[in-house]
Amino acid sequence: MTDPSSDTHSSLAEAAQPHSQVAVFDGSQPLAMTAGVSLSPFTIAYQTYGELNADKSNAILLCHALTGDQHVANRHPLTGKPGWWSALVGPGRPFDTEKFFIICSNVLGGCMGTTGPASIDPTTGRPYGLTLPMVTIADMVRAQAMLIDRLGIDTLFCVAGGSMGGMQVLQWAALYPERVFSAMPIATAARHSSQNIAFHEVGRQAVMADPDWRGGRYSDQGVRPAKGLAVARMAAHITYLSDEALQRKFGRKLQDRAEPTFSFDADFQIENYLRYQGSTFVDRFDANSYLYVTRACDYFDLAGDYGGSLARAFSGAKSRFCVVSFTSDWLYTTAESRAIVHALNAGGAPVSFVEIETDKGHDAFLLEEPDFVATTRGFLRGAARARGLSEKGSA
Amino acid sequence: MIMSQSGGEMPQTALTRIDLLLVASMVEHGARVLDVGCGDGELLRLLADTRNVDARGVEISQKGVNHCVAKGLSVVQGDADVDLADYPDDGFDYVILSQTLQATRNPRKVLEQMMRIGKRAIVSFPNFGHWRIRWQLGVRGRMPITENLSYAWYETPNIHLCTIKDFVNLVGVVDARILRAVAMNSSGAQIRVNAPWWAWNLFGEQGVFLLERQTKD
Structure with missing residues (x-):
């Protein structure tokens, strides 16, 4: 095990001074949190790839999983490893950085530059620790929406993510249906099960x-x-x-x-x-x-927020959905994805659902699974056509 | 259980193409359509391109679904015998079952679900009463193998074959009404409309039916 004294708490260093762009929201823009308090000021650290087109119609928000971060397709500043979704994001990849403007932000509660328990509480000058209000998936998404506002983007061409990232995708579709043109919740669930x-x-x-x-x-x-x-x-x-x-x-x-x-x-x-x-x-x-x-995931129960009906959560959904599960994923099973598909169908949303055959378990969504890559590419291509995005990306 | 004859790789015969065009011609412009057993999405693509419909599909094979999603179609991986139950009442104007009825485990339940989900249903199926099939079974004493039913009995996914007369009977059983019926011979020509049912049943290689729920009053 690493000797804690041998480094300068590198993860905490990123929390204070991330190798990313940051958006600071001061006292004039507090974040209303599910816990009933407002957080202010707060910071979001984010990465972008590619270029936003003139009518701002080619923006994709990628939502990271539990211990992921904003470094989706660049070398990680701490580990030196390629970004966590390099398999799917980059020039010529399904999330094509030559065609789309791709945004990925560190979640609220994270430790890579967005406000989290390791960030300094301005009222005490010390890290928040457990004094930070409890963060929910909805809080993460509301904070992301404020970042998207800040970037001057009205409608996201796509919101995509796996695992906890998929929960954010579902939350986006429920909270801001009109701002999501297409959505890809991957290897995820609309609620955390008892086992989870x-x-x-x-x-x-x-x-x-x-x-x-x-x-x-x-x-x-x-x-x-x-x-x-x-x-x-x-x-x-x-x-x-x-x-x-x-x-x-x-x-x-x-x-x-x-x-x-x-x-x-x-x-x-x-x-x-x-x-x-x-x-x-x-x-x-x-x-x-x-x-x-981890707590944010545990509290996630989208149906619970809408009177126990997942279909009601998606009643306003107009986005095109592509739900993906993996056969050997026993953490977020195909049954959970089917429940999402069922609810979307009930609301009449255009939904595709693919179960990818693989023995790689939950982590399969991070890997270069050929069927998964092909599905993602096809879905985005179809959505781009419907959105009127030309092959070059400028509408 | 099997939804398209072989999961997105249905043998393309001239007749299946004519069948698709005929099915498509029964759909009104701009309608909401669910194609059950949509294979690689050929009919959905045709409907979306020529009739501007809101096209959705259900397909059992991953390969078929992948093909469809890659074409930009909204298709859910699922089983007609199981997953139609998840769809709300009256969600669609048309529910289509093209060349798939004979491969379902419970054709009656599938048709009932279709009539619940859609205002109208379109069903096309190979007619097991066709004279060539009767010849093979009745005279040669062998299970029939034809261009459209090309499997040997021991490996066919087509477990619930029926004749046109049998299907007309099922329509009554599920309390539906026939709005339009077409039988085609092996070259794709339609049998005369005023021909009697027995002639359809003998010379029709394919039956295509447009159904509507009986209004209860």
């Missing part, structure tokens, strides 16, 4: 059980709950993969040894892999932020 909440709670309890968490005030005290956060990541990572994929990749193979040591060392490759995933995660993510974003 249960896994998140395990992660949060791992963080909180770390003595260095200090009730969330760890950064004031120059420590951080790296061990707890790493365990949280390890547990979560299992849910992103399928049993089949784990078996294929690791099986019962031993790590750099011919025989088991009959100890608690990481004898098995899968153990070594999970430990590595945990240790690299803590270098780029803030523990309190993890608590906030």
Whole structure:
């Protein structure tokens, strides 16, 4: 595990000074939060790719997942790795940066420059920690809408995202139906299931059980709950993969040894892999932020906000939808996607639904799955035609 | 269970093309249409391009759905026997079942769902009463194989074949009314309208029916 003293809390450094553009919303533009309070001032860190056309009709908002960020298609400033959706975003890719203006912002509650628990509370001069009001998916989306306003864009050509990003897509369609021309909720659900909440709670309890968490005030005290956060990541990572994929990749193979040591060392490759995933995660993510974003997912229940009827949530939806699920995704199953499709059908929205055959589990949405790439490309092409976007992108 | 004959790869015969054009001609301009078992979306594309309809589809094969979505059509992966139940009443002006009825598990339920979802239904199907089929079964004593029913009995997805007369009977069972009926011979020519049902049943290779719900009064 990384020694916390060996770096300068790089994830917290990004929270204060991100390698991104920022939009600051001062006292004149508070964010009305679901928790009943208003947040002001607040900041959104975001990346853009490509160019906005003259009539501002080619903008796409990509919504990132739980521990993703705005670095969708550029080298990550902390890890040096390619952006999380490089498989789908770039020149000639389905989300074609030569054709579309692509925006991705760090979510509210995140730790990559948008206001979150690691950001400084201007009233105290210290990080918010747990004093930041609880953030919901709707809060994330309302903040994004303010960014889109700031960029002078009225209607987004498409809002797309997977997992928690998909929840934001659904929330966009419910809150701002007239501002969403097309929508791609991928590998997601309209509500967090009991099992989903249960896994998140395990992660949060791992963080909180770390003595260095200090009730969330760890950064004031120059420590951080790296061990707890790493365990949280390890547990979560299992849910992103399928049993089949784990078996294929690791099986019962031993790590750099011919025989088991009959100890608690990481004898098995899968153990070594999970430990590595945990240790690299803590270098780029803030523990309190993890608590906030997991909680935001748990509170997500779109039907609940509309009298228990998901169809009512989408009653005003005019957007073209493409709902995508993956066969081996047991975290957000095809049944959850079908429930979304059912509700959209009930509202009469034009909806496509594809279940992609893959053994890669929930993470499949981040990968270059040929059928998924083809579906995305086809859907966007059809939507672009309907929107009157020419091949070059300028309408 | 199977919705298009082979998941977006329906054998393209001259007759299937004529069938599509005939089905399309029964749809009013600008209507809301659901094509059940839409395969690779050929009929939907035709309807969208020539009749300016709001076209939606249901298709069981992922390959078929991918083809459709790639053409910009709104198509949901689903099973006619199961997933039509998810659609609200009167959501469409027309629900189309083209060359798919014989591959469903429960044709009666599927037709009932269609009449619930749409104001009108269009059904096209191969007529198992055609003389060539009767010849193969009656005289040669073999399960028929024709250009449009090209599978051997042991691997055919077509599990609920019927004759034109059988279908007319089913229309009564589900309380629907025939607005228009067309039978085509093997070269795609329509059988004379004033020909008796028995002639349709013997010489029609395909039946195409436009149905409407019986108004209850």
